[in-house]
Amino acid sequence: MGAMTRWLDEDEQRTWRAFLAASRALMETLDRELQRDAGMPHAYYEILVRLSEAPRRRLRMSDLAEASGSSRSRLSHAVARLEAAGWVRREECPTDRRGQLAVLTDGGFAALTAAAPGHVEGVRRHLFDALSPAQVDQLRRISDTLVDHLTGS
C-alpha cells in the first residue's frame, strides 16, 4: 500500500503557490508580448533560437526537440507551422534515411532578429529588474537543481 501522504506545511504551501503564480504570470506575460510584437508564441521563438545557434543553422528533429524542451509530436506540428510561415524548411538527413533536418531560413533568421530585442527587453524588465544579483544567483542554482532532479529520475 502507499505510504501516508506527506502533506505540505504552511510555508511549503505558500512557497508552492507563489512559485506557481510567479512562473505562470511571467510565462504568460512574455508569451503575450511575443505574440503581439512578433506574431509567434514563445515555444516557436525558442525553436528559432536553437536553430540559429546550431552549426549551419540546422538540427535533426530529435535534437531540436531535446534542445527546445519539446516532445517530438509537438515539434513536428510546430515545424509544420514554421515551414508554412517560411521560417524553417525541412531537409532529408544524409546519414539516416529516417531523419529530417530542420533548417532555419533567411526569413526565419530575419524574423528572429526582429523579435529578439523586444523579447530580451521583456525578460529583463519582468524578471531581472525585479531581482537582486544575489537572488539571480539563487534562482540559477535552484533552477539547475530542479532540472537535474526532474530529468535525472
Place this chain on the structure above:
Amino acid sequence: MGAMTRWLDEDEQRTWRAFLAASRALMETLDRELQRDAGMPHAYYEILVRLSEAPRRRLRMSDLAEASGSSRSRLSHAVARLEAAGWVRREECPTDRRGQLAVLTDGGFAALTAAAPGHVEGVRRHLFDALSPAQVDQLRRISDTLVDHLTGS
C-alpha cells in the same frame, strides 16, 4: 525612439534558460501526473481547490478567475467542462443579476479528495525534495517579488 537593447550577459542567459527549463519541466510533469491519475489538468485541479477553500464552497466567477490565476474566458470554458463532469454547478448570484456563482458539488469534492494526495506527493517529490530549506525560503521570496512586480506594473 526606443533605447538600446539591454542584452543579457552570460550569467543572466544561463539563469533565464535554467529557469525556463525548470518551470516548464516541473509544470509538465505535474500536469501529466494529474491527468493520468485524476483525469484533470492542473488548471482544473486548482479551480476545485479554490472552490473547496471558499465559504460554502462557492465563488463568483470573477473571484474564482482571480484566485486561480485565470482569464474570465478561460474560466468560463473550464467551468463548462467541470459542469459536464458533474464537479461544479452554476448558480445565479442573488445580489447581482449579471453574476454567476460556481459551486463545488459533492462529486467535485470527492474528486478533489481523491486527487489531492497523489498531487501533493508529486509536488513534494519533484520540488521540495530537491531543495534545501534555505533554497525553499529563497524561492518563496523570489516568487513573491516576481508576483508583486508582474501584477503591480
Place this chain on the structure above:
DNA sequence: GCCATTTAGTTGAACGCTCAACAAAACCGC
C-alpha cells in the same frame, strides 16, 4: 541474411487556451 526490437518522425482527434466580439446588467454623473 533474417526476424524482432528499437528509434525517428508524422498524423489526426480531442482538448484547453487566447482573442475579439458580444449581451446584459450595474454604475455614475447630472
Place this chain on the structure above:
DNA sequence: GCGGTTTTGTTGAGCGTTCAACTAAATGGC
C-alpha cells in the same frame, strides 16, 4: 431616472499541445 460608461460573463473561431496509433528505417542477436 436617463444615457453613457464600466463590469460581468459567455461565445466561437483559431491555434497549439497531448496522446495514441502508425510508417519506415536502423539495429542487434543468432
